[in-house]
Amino acid sequence: MGLSNREKSLFQYDARLVALSKQLDRLQNDEEAKRMALADYLNETVNKAEAEGITYLTDGELAAQGQLGEEDQGEQDQYDAVTLAERHGIGQVYYDWLLRRSLKMSDPPLEDAPCANDPPGEEWHCENGECKDPLRNSDWQPGWIREKRRTNFDVDIPRIWGNIPASDTLNLSHNELLGETKTLGDLSLAYIGSADLRDVILTVNALPSTFSGSLTIFLNAPAPPGDIKSSLAIMRSILTLLILNVVTDRSLAAEVAVHFWASAFVPSPHTLVYKRALQDFIRSVKADQKLEREGGGFGYSFDLKLGKKETRNGDRDDNKGIRGIISEETWCLINDQLEAVSSFDDGRKANLKGPLPQHNIHPSHRVAYSVFRAWGYTYPVGGPMGIGAPNPSLFAPLEGHWLQDDTAYPLDEWNIEEVVAAGTAHGCQSADLFGCLYFYLSDHMRTFAQRLRKFNIAFKFFECDPHVLARHLREGTYVPLGLGVPVPEKLTFDRINFGGIGEFDYSFGDDHGVNSTNANATDSRIGIVLSDWAPFLNKKNPNSTMMGYFSNWVSKQRKSQPGPIEMKAITLQLLSKGRLDSQKMHPDLIPAWFKYFVALYDNSSAFEEFLAERGTDQAAQKVGVKKRTAHTIVPHRIGGQVGDPPEALPHFATEDSWYWKVQVCQASLSERFVEFGLA
Template structure:
């Protein structure tokens, strides 16, 4: 093969991709070019080749993707072609059943650094205690640790908790993969795929089984102690139920095969009754992003678009249940977990194009995990992992029940991240602050961080239900800036089809318009109505006058709680709306591309 890029070897770890590979792959014959890609397909811009010869040789295979109907300008969502209203207009799927639910293993908000040292008083020797009391995945921990300077000389103590044992076991396994596998490249790549890919190489599965077996050997609660890197360590409270879960994971290969897992993934992600929701996500996307999204749905692999995927021949036992069921919702999307405007530059630094958004995400997560592993080897980091109800955990700390893993009754925290448990559907404002407020350190930077994901469902005008609910000035500004898709009905053959097209477009427009809607007054009303004032007073807390961790409006911020809004500067007032710059790229990346709508996060 011709090409100027450095060739990868045929040896071990050929699936670890430091640069975007040449896309000249013949999956049927298990052949691939091992050089890096440098010439982009001028049509879809999703794949790269090392040479014109490779591009020509691969065209017949690539053409089926490049010319896929999903990339056509004539593509329309199913509800338009079928001349009906979209099913999501009523909140029910096409079978009339409630929309699917599932476990949340990937975050639905971009990762945050809850220390944000540059904007807070700190020295290189200051110790920090932080708590993720409803942690979900590891993204906020990774982002926070990576925010520590390489010359940080203090000690970071992390309490990581979740009430779901499957979530906790995933986090333990991922941390052990990152901290105990000697080959750094292998550790990082394996952790990435166990985090986000439905299938992994057999070699990675073998590494996981070794780790699962070592955890199963724990015979007493609280006795798991693991060295992570040179200076970091992990302690976990492993009870009987968690050991039984480990045993079930280790035996899961007896219950389902790779073929079974592939069928299960297809069943979940391509259920015909959910087609309108999938197409709703695709409507605002550019053609190549629609194809990239479809590719991820099909294969479930977080890889550059043209990468050889034949090595991924073992189900990821951390995304399927021990019985072989996909454990997340059908719409779970790892793009929601990271800031898209960081993801794209990360991909470009490794040769990926913006069109290959999941390839960009692969490299962004890879870079984040490399930084995390480096800090595990040079900084003093102690991670304490617990599987408990959030309120019971706070009581346990106060009663000295976590002393065996180094968290005693006198422990206090610089940051407490509570996710969205303050939502009315979960713990609520008062109970959360009563439980955790007294566990904050008495310093001006100590902060309880959380967000309200569902508050707009309980507050009138929290989001504009129709375009008419928006102030005319907002409509005019967004229209003049070209932020809002124009609604120009095409010539259609019937009133039914016209209505179907218009309703689908209007739904997308209303989602977009939320990004320019100032709902700070409504949010304050919601907080007042649900007892924030008395909860702050009784716990001797207050809302910070100046934000120093994340911007205004995605939380409540008492010493300690706050609410961040996407694309708003850190020092912005509560009424600030997102800023996207003068061009349309920022708007498109933040509003149109991710599945997370602004209406769900303000």
């Protein structure tokens, strides 16, 4: 199909492109001059097309529309601008220009809320009926209660957005930098239970701005058979790092990363950035096929640059970059992402069945949840919410269905009080929950992007059973891939975060199976994690710590939750402070109200029994570590404070604090955290 005289291929084969080719040949090894020549050509061509009123398209866009015939394509290949640029080693200039061209079509990052000048404390002013939404009624109840039917929400699907708030894994002010003025050396962290990037972001952003050491971060996504969650987690983390790396403007990079991480639907121009990141990743895997074979068939290895830091002789600095090894399932998923073609309408149909706002939160917050369910954008009220594209990391790339359960929200991944504080600092009202989240994430992503460029940070990704990973690291299996250290015995970590695998029944390798003489009912989980990983703690650092959490333990332990006697006493406390409304306590909503009782119940004794029955202290003693009574990194419970005794309840300094931690936060508040230090 030919082109009209008002619609031409951008950078077509013509005299100007031939002249550029000759100019680049003459410049030979003058890379800077070549970059300038290509940039001049790109801008000149676009400006000329716009002046002539021509609709210009790249060759890729034309091919996608079927507008390049075989003859056209053959002629284009002679002096295609992309091919020409790559032939001279300046393809990056073209791709950067193309990204900027696409992102110019997107709305710019917000610095403050669009409604920042509205009088504080007032409800939202809206023109689309939200102010009259039934969700604002004080007597609102969920539809399944009003209609006297059972719920039909999908809650058994693996979540991508977690519900354990992220935390700083180092907490330097309570550890390495506690007391007198000290300087930090090199640090090494291992996240063996999840490849999720949230804890990493908070940890890197909390480093002193003067940090000059190297930071090595191991992230492992355990891969239970048939569970796509690990593949999604490692893919989202790698692509987030690449997004922050390929978009040179820090604010714009953060904008793209925020929506990739926290929006169900994203601005359409952002999809080009995702494609570029995917292509960079796929190319890196292909370039490392030799290393993959040398690794003994453990998966697909990759090696990517991060930032621009190089050694003095111009070689790659191995202390700065992204390396790893992924499973075949993840490799297939990443390739499928390039084929994703779901439209906005397809995504809306596949998205969540309807709003799931809690009955016991402020009406304006119910509306905020409802709006997010309807549109899927993490933006402040009044921000751009135009037609977008489904987030490729949250929808199945080929089938197009939503990949999470009906209770998943990006807000649940972070400390809700810190989120609201960040939002109000940018002019957001606290009623605008997802607007607050936008500014909270934007602040963090901007800082993170800056530090990825400034600091010496090496990321090493794995997708492996934690027990098998520990064995391979000890044996030096991954050294040929640059994923270990030349002398495996010297591989140590200042922090090892095992997440929730201390209670989750991974296979833990054949030598820890049910028939193993080394295994029994009490050490099949937390004991094995300690046995495998405590030896990797850095013995030279007295602050070295293993840490993790238990979120499902209550179903396995008696007295882990308040019984009738405890609930009676707690009821009096709640009524005396006006936190319970007996008029609204519908029998079907008791599970929601039950969290109020959990918040004021001391479950520490039950948790100690839970750990004791699993031989935790004995397992720790065998490997030279000890469970801490006073934590130095994370509180014992969500809502607590570092340094609290185990029996301390979550802190509620104000009624607002109670509201955010109990009524809005989706964590159950029965979760317990543990820390193990050197004995």
